[in-house]
Amino acid sequence: MTNSHCNDRLAWQREGLPFNAFGAALRRRFGGRIQRVSIDAGFTCPNVDGAVARGGCNFCDNRSFSPSRRVRLKRVGEQLDGGITSVRRRYKQVAGFLAYFQPATNTYAPVDQLEEVFQMALRWHPDIVGLAIGTRPDCIPESVVDLTRKLAQDHYVSLELGMQTMHQPGLDWMNRAHNHEHLVNAIDRCRGQGFECCVHIILGIPGETHAMMMQTADEVARLGFDAIKLHNLYAVQGTPLGEEVASGKIQLMQQDTYVATVVDFLQRIPPTTIVERISGDAPPKYLIGPQWCLEKSTLKLQIETEFKRRGTRQGSHYRPPTLLPENRPRPADNTPASIRSQIDVRGRLPVLKMESRIESGSGG
Numbered sequence: 053m054t055n056s057h058c059n060d061r062l063a064w065q066r067e068g069l070p071f072n073a074f075g076a077a078l079r080r081r082f083g084g085r086i087q088r089v090s091i092d093a094g095f096t097c098p099n100v101d102g103a104v105a106r107g108g109c110n111f112c113d114n115r116s117f118s119p120s121r122r123v124r125l126k127r128v129g130e131q132l133d134g135g136i137t138s139v140r141r142r143y144k145q146v147a148g149f150l151a152y153f154q155p156a157t158n159t160y161a162p163v164d165q166l167e168e169v170f171q172m173a174l175r176w177h178p179d180i181v182g183l184a185i186g187t188r189p190d191c192i193p194e195s196v197v198d199l200t201r202k203l204a205q206d207h208y209v210s211l212e213l214g215m216q217t218m219h220q221p222g223l224d225w226m227n228r229a230h231n232h233e234h235l236v237n238a239i240d241r242c243r244g245q246g247f248e249c250c251v252h253i254i255l256g257i258p259g260e261t262h263a264m265m266m267q268t269a270d271e272v273a274r275l276g277f278d279a280i281k282l283h284n285l286y287a288v289q290g291t292p293l294g295e296e297v298a299s300g301k302i303q304l305m306q307q308d309t310y311v312a313t314v315v316d317f318l319q320r321i322p323p324t325t326i327v328e329r330i331s332g333d334a335p336p337k338y339l340i341g342p343q344w345c346l347e348k349s350t351l352k353l354q355i356e357t358e359f360k361r362r363g364t365r366q367g368s369h370y371r372p373p374t375l376l377p378e379n380r381p382r383p384a385d386n387t388p389a390s391i392r393s394q395i396d397v398r399g400r401l402p403v404l405k406m407e408s409r410i411e412s413g414s415g416g
Contacts, residue, residue, distance in 0.1 A: 061324040070359035071318050071366035074279070074328040081208070082181060084147025089135030093128055093169055095156040098191065098229070103390045105229035110292040111254075111285065113338065128169060132176050148181035150208070159187040162397050163195040170199075174207055182208030184250075188228075189213045189235040193387040195396050197241055204247035210279065212250040213238055218271045219264055222257040237386045239275050243377060250279035250328055255313050256305035257285055265313060269320040273370055276377020280325055282317065283332030284310050287340040294340050307344040311351070315358045323367030330355055 060080045064072045078086040099105040136149055151173035159166060170183055183203065192211070203209050215235045217223060223231065235251075242249050251272055255265055272280060284305060287297035296302040305313070314330055330352060333345040344351065359365055387395075 061326070065323065065365070069365075070356050071327045071330075072323065072325060074326050077326045079147075082147050085143060085145060086148050086150060086181065087139045087143065087146055088150045088152040088184060089132055089139065090152050090154045091128055091131050091135075091173065092155045093153055093158065095153075095158050095160055097157040097188065098160060098388075098391050098394070099227060100156075103394060104190070104388060105227060107227055107292075109226050109228060111226065111287065113288045113291045113294075128173060129176055132173065132180070136177060136179070146179075148179045149177070150182050150184050150210075151176075151180055152184040152186075154184075154186050157188050157191050158185050159191045159196045160391070160394060163199055163395050164398055166196070166395075167199055167202075170203055174203070182210070184210045184212060186212040186252075187214070188230060189215065189238040190230040190388055191391055191395070192238045192242065193392045193395055194241070194385050197245060200242070200247050201245045204245070209247040210250050211242060211247055212252060212281070214252045215268075215272070216252060216254045217257055217260065217264075218268045219257075219260060222260055225258060234386065236275065237383055239277065240380050240383050241385065243276060243380070248278040248326075250281060250326075251275075251277045252281045252283065253317075254283050254285050254332075255310065255317070258302050262313065262316070266316060266320065269317045272325075273321045274373045274377070276322070276380075277325060279328050280321065281329035282314055282327070283329065284342070284345055286332055286334060286342060286345050288334045288338040289340060290338075297340050304342045307342065307351070307354075311354045311358055314355050315362065315364070318366040319364055319369040321367065322370050322372075323365075325366075327366065 060077070061072060063080055064076060067076070069076065075085075097108060100108045132151060139146055139149065153170075153173075170185070173183060174180055185200070192213075200209055200211055213235060214228075215232075216226060216228065218232045218235075220231060239249055239251075253268060253272065285293075287294040287302075287304065293302070297304060310331075318327065331345055331348060333339070333348060336346060339346065
């Protein structure tokens with residue numbers, strides 16, 4: 053876990069909050085509201101292009117995750133300008149922005165090209181204070197660790213790893229085409245490198261019991277992530293999962309069950325872990341279900357109310373592991389060769405949508 057700003061990570065308790073919420077943590081760090089601007093840079097995934105599998109994750113339709121894929125793919129700079137303008141219309145006071153590389157696998161490209169696009173985003177506008185980079189745990193060779201550490205020397209950087217679950221049957225069901233050991237290897241190599249590591253978890257995977265989800269919670273706690281995003285499993289049109297939900301083959305988690313499961317989960321993770329998200333949703337145009345995930349404010353209130361009813365908060369049931377995360381040995385890189393060959397190579401991916409000149413941006 054990164055040591056920067058660790059003293060602030062228990063401020064939420066002094067403020068009487070039920071969990072260490074991301075928005076409040078960013079305000080403490082930067083002195084005001086920080087908003088993410090989602091960017092689609094045109095990346096693909098190794099379980100789409102055949103490097104490890106084809107078909108992609110069974111729940112994934114990038115139109116539902118990124119506004120930019122609902123229209124023509126815009127260049128990165130245009131997306132940043134448009135996103136910043138949109139956020140400023142919505143909020144009167146914004147102290148800064150995070151360029152959020154969200155759809156697909158955002159470290160799956162030649163590393164020199166990754167550096168070019170990430171540096172361009174950081175320089176595009178003077179109010180961009182950092183990056184959030186969503187990726188898979190099997191797409192973080194040492195070259196990407198080195199690059200991320202370099203970027204984090206002068207900016208806030210969060211590397212978001214899609215764990216989803218620690219259980220192989222769930223990973224197989226999703227067609228993730230990686231195993232849990234890739235995740236363990238990645239976090240053990242990224243920990244303490246000067247950037248934050250955030251883990252994505254999906255609750256409600258078919259076949260997973262409550263006990264299995266709590267095992268994933270304990271594993272998150274054992275590995276020592278800086279931040280976590282919790283998502284309910286939801287289905288969107290045009291996906292294999294969507295078809296199974298629409299046909300009645302798969303039942304999605306009920307709202308009251310999800311609320312209780314989130315609270316159970318957060319009680320087991322360290323109080324210093326930042327909670328970046330407590331639910332997931334999609335645009336109503338694409339969402340098949342559950343419909344309750346569209347009521348985000350109501351869901352958040354229900355989760356807070358459940359904490360209050362129990363008289364607990366995040367970390368109430370956390371027990372430190374025998375081997376603390378910071379004492380875990382740093383392993384050798386286990387990135388699959390078929391993936392590393394796409395990253396540790398000089399060249400460009402023609403699909404990547406970039407501006408040719410950094411200085412053409414609105415930030416100079």
